[in-house]
Amino acid sequence: MLTANPNPNPVHTEAAHAAPDSRRTQPPARRVRRRQPDGGSKKPRRSVLLTVLMTLPLLYSLMPLVWLAINSTKSREQLFSTFGLWFGDDFALWDNIVGVLTYNDGIYLRWLANTVLYVAVGAIGATLLAALAGYGLAKYEFPGRRAFLAVVVGAVAVPSTALAVPAFLLFGELGLTNTPWAVLIPLLVTPFGLFLLYSYANEAVPNEILDAARVDGAGEFRIFFTMALRLLSPALVSIFLLEVVSAWNNYFLPLIMLNDPSWFPMTVGLNQWNNQAATADGEVITHLVITGSFLTIIPLIIIFLVLQRFWRSGLAAGSTKG
């Protein structure tokens, strides 16, 4: 019933219909009945109060984005002298974009490429490793399995910020600091993803199917890559999405691991530009920082919009199997 609803954005329609609905009962009621021919009596309840209450956090979370979008169109002169939530007299978006891409010999593009590298290798690798480990933990008996699982669950509780300094000292010993490995290797390990996959594999990959495949003569690797991975795909997409976001926004770890600006991801690089405003002979380039940040979130929005479809349908597919 719900999956038949083609509307991708229920919040939007709620908001749009809430107000007329309270005044005019007839037409909306008919519409609801049309959508749900079998159960007209079970009309979804709508509340003006809740809609308003939900609109506030929506506005709150959209406001910074709106601010960013508006202010990336302002020149440096107008940035601070005009009202923050409306456009200035000049429309300098294009100049700003050119500025971002060319400042410091175009190092922004280098940072963008680094971020893409960290995101691609980090997220794909982390998802694959989490799949292997989570599946293995869920489907095989071996000594120390419960202890291992306990360690993983414990690791979920430790914030990565707390691990950054010990990780730095460790990588220093290995001679890996100031190399891209120092950013990539920690990204590859995701206890939360592992745990999520472990729980999911328990539910979504029935032992009977595995046994049947073994009887048919399939090896363990073949079973994993041809059957299990497919059954696990909804969880894989979720982990991948979470890893993409965390790798894209990764800041603290590269900040302390990397010294060479040519290996910075965008987060650290943009912050370096921002800090320039607080140095004496540093050029204040806040307008470029703002435009650069704005450009930074666009790929993330695209990835999210593309992947969330898989994510939603995936989760639904998983839930109906049980």
Place this chain on the structure above:
Amino acid sequence: MNNRLRLLRTTSVLLGTALTAVSLAACGGGTNDASKPDIVSEEEIQKALDKPTELTVWSWSASLPDVAKAFEKEHPKIKIKVQNVGTGAEQYTKLQNAIKAGSGGPDLATVEYSAIPQFALSGSLVDLHRFEFGSLEKEFTKATWDAVNVNDGLYELPLNAGPMALFYNKKTFDKHDIAVPKTWDEYIDAGRKLHAADPNSYIAADNGNAGLTESLIWAAGGKPFSANGDKVSINLQDAGTKKFATTYQKLIDEKLLSPVAGWSNEWYAGLAKGNIATLLSGAWMGGTLKSGVPDGAGDWRVAPLPTYDGKPASSVNGGGSLAMLKQSEKQLAAAAFLRYVSAGKGADITQATGSFPARTKVLESEKFLAEKDPYFGGQEVNRIFTSSLGAVHEGWQYLPYDVYAISIFNDKVGKAFTGSLTLQEGLNAWQKALVAYGTDQGFAMN
């Protein structure tokens, strides 16, 4: 260049706290190397410049890459990699990490004057007497030379200076018919008058700025910190500190200060609109204004720092130069570059970017003093800065863990700016925390 800035972002505070703790642990015993450094002759330095060498320099200075290029041109065998690894506290954290790890550090790094004791007293920097750079003393002004000498060791050659001055928005002052304040009482009166005329305007913005507070205590004649070997004493109740705290308290009590954080977007906006009418700051603030508030050209002026009795008295805010790490394996070439940066052509290049010089021959030249600055309405600002430099109180010392002190300033003294404590109470709390930290680090606290 490489002047001060206070990065009070969560991350840098976190970093600073986590890692100063690690690196200072070794600090207690190894203070001053009793043995004389092995002296290196000028010929040896020159010889080193003919060998292919790559130097790594950590600096956030915008002009240093150009200085490095100029040096490479004169000495083609030398390659210099200038890396901006982070500004201020961020860079110090990385520096301390590298020192702790024993490798991975640069040959030279920007270290602000206030941070020199921290690195020098932990034995991480090369004493430049090794290269007989002590002979360059007369090339630099006394205030900056004092800053680079710690416990008989010479750890940098001064590059710039941050004599305190009062930057004020003449347009705002004229609009409300306010006279330029010479004393602190007049300054407070100006704040009252301005805020009464326009409730959205403030005489200054301050929500707790450690560097500024230290400089204002210094200008008031306070000497709250002293360090000698591993003996450190902290007295934030001395006469000068009290004088500052009582006066500044009036600005806070009467809500004459805008609670906006320095270098934030709101801060730049306030300066652009003239809603923040003055800045008490080092000479380098001129560069920040020009580049961050280009719209304000012609509106701003410079005046001497207000004093308590109307007689000239000043201090220094920020400034720093290059220090050499002991772990550097290319000290001879590094020494040559360091000297080039501060006492050679490099200093001219840096000065051209608007950094305020530390060299006496520049500061005494009429050409420099008579320079008219169009941003400041054609005013001869260098005269004001130079006389401020001459009026700096002598005998000021920074804590051997000033980077840490700054990182906890807002936790302790910041509360005074929201009114839940008095400034003096905040400073007392700061002192308590600093004494506890120093004891933990193995200093003999007094």
